[in-house]
Amino acid sequence: MLTSTRRALAPDLARGVMLLLIALAHAHMYLSPKETGFRSYALDGSPLDLVVTGLQVTLVDGRAMPMFAALFGYGFVQIAARRGDDARRVLRRRSAWLFVFGCAHALLLFFGDVLAAYGLLGLVLAGAVRWKDRSLLVFAGLWLAVHGAALTLAGLRIAEFGGASGLASATDPVTAMIDRITLWSALTPFLVIDLVVPFLLGVWAARRRMLIEPQEHQKALRAITFIGIGTAVAGGIPLALVDTGLWNGAPEVTLYVLHGLSGVAGGLGYAALMGLLAVHLSPGPVVTALAACGERSMTCYLLQSVVFVAVFVPYAGGLGTELGTAAASGIAVLTWLATVATAEALRRNDVRGPAETLLRRLAYR
Known part of the structure; x- marks a missing residue:
């Protein structure tokens, strides 16, 4: 059961709204x-598909x-702050x-899992909660160069071999796994x-x-x-x-790196926007x-991935070989709305949430 402790609105509001963007970013995969292009969107879609692609590459x-x-x-x-001397061990x-x-999520449902990446990040940087502010900011600034180099390598690979597409074409669960x-x-x-810089800046912001x-x-x-936005x-x-397909002959890898680095600013901008909304929005039914x-x-x-597997993959709903980007995004919106209703x-x-309950029991014993 939930405790009676009142939670701050802004972080939960940010997560709830951003799950819509997560659904939109994942459905087309x-x-x-x-x-496909650099972000794994179909290049041969309808005009509506290409409009949706442009909006999502820019904003999502x-x-x-x-x-x-x-x-x-x-x-x-x-x-x-709650755990004191025991904090780093618990984290x-x-x-x-x-x-x-995350490993289980990737094994059973989705290759683009991020939970495992967050887990690895926490294992490596748990001690960052005790770093000085200057160390956080300097390390984050220096890490941008590492991030840029990693994006360059990824961009070069995509330019040569193509993006992550066609994984939904596996006709049996074992091959798909x-x-x-x-x-x-x-x-x-x-x-x-990719996650190091926003993580460190999140630590910095939390102290304030x-x-x-x-x-x-x-x-x-x-x-x-x-x-940021x-x-x-x-x-x-x-x-x-x-x-x-509106700009041919562009320096594609450079634009891919620019897209990735600017996304860090965008993520921070979206989080700040949710903070502003939390100040001015009343806790009505929608916000709640x-x-x-x-x-x-x-x-x-995790529920999003369950729905997407059920709807799209050939050995389940099979729509992944028939639908375009716009239709997939429409399903993503409906899926997100269903998860909001479930959470409410x-x-x-x-x-x-059952996943949160299990993680809490395992982590805090």
Whole structure:
């Protein structure tokens, strides 16, 4: 059962809303197009498919995951404050179990799992909750170079071999499982590299209680919102033009790197925007349901994958070989709405998400 402790609205609201972007970013990966762009969207779709592709490459892809990484770091500080001297041991145990959850998710449902990446990140950087502010910011700044180098390598590979597409074409569960776990094992180290900077900045922001007390930081949150989201849009549009076929002969790998680095700013901008909204929104039915979804974000995230496998893969619903990007995104929106409704039903019955409950029992014993 839930405790009576009142939770801050902004972090849960951010997770709940961003799960929509996660659903949009993942649904098209279950399709089986013949040819894809740098972000694995079909290049031969209808005009509507290409419009959806352009919008999602600009506003969604590589923008939601950094936001969750920032909130992951934010949560580390909150856990450390509650656990005291025992904090790092608890954080590492929690991260280890999160890695196990991610392995199971990748094995059974989705090659693009991020839970394992968060778990590895927590295992490596659990001690960052005790770093000085200057160390956090300097390390984050230096790590951007590492991030850029990793994006360059990934971009060169995509340019030569193509993106991650066609995995939904496996006609039996065993072959699909082998395909998923093979690609996941190659992707996860790159995901960890992508998450370091927003994680560290989330730790920095948590020390200032920017989302716990957003009313005290509105000026800073507004600046982060406009600069972060503006940077993401400016950095995303060039690659969106390439992935929709509107710009040929562009320096594609360079634009891929720009897209990835600007996504870090976008994730932070989205998180700041949720902080501002938490100040001005009243806790009505919609806001309460979104926050309930965010409080149960891991359960809802896993439910998305369950639905996508049931709908798209050939040995289940089989729609992955028939639908385009726009239709897949429509299913993503409906899936997200269903998880919001499920989370709200759990909240009304005073029940935690099952994934959160299991992780809590394993981590805190």
